[in-house]
Amino acid sequence: xxxxxxxxxxxxxxxxxxxxxxxxxxxxxxxxxxxxxxxxxxxxxxxxxxxxxxxxxxxxxxxxxxxxxxxxxxxxxxxxxxxxxxxxxxxxxxxxxxxxxxxxxx
Numbered sequence: 001x002x003x004x005x006x007x008x009x010x011x012x013x014x015x016x017x018x019x020x021x022x023x024x025x026x027x028x029x030x031x032x033x034x035x036x037x038x039x040x041x042x043x044x045x046x047x048x049x050x051x052x053x054x055x056x057x058x059x060x061x062x063x064x065x066x067x068x069x070x071x072x073x074x075x076x077x078x079x080x081x082x083x084x085x086x087x088x089x090x091x092x093x094x095x096x097x098x099x100x101x102x103x104x105x106x
Contacts, residue, residue: 008077012063016084020056023049023091030098041101048094055087 027049062080
């Protein structure tokens, strides 16, 4: 593995693992809460959470993949990082919408 990406590999794997575990835990708890009626914000929350899970798993696969193009390592890592940041942002948006939904409904 190229030295340029090797230095970022372990911290990124750790970050993805911790955040993905949190998002999966939140999604499991959120999905099992009893709801009187479905609101439009519920769809925003679940869409954000599910897309973030898919993107974070994709980023995890890309960072653990040993079969990357050696001539464009920086570009490969930048794209992987952007996938991770997008997944993280979607999870954050979904959780924030869920929090505001809970606050406003009480």
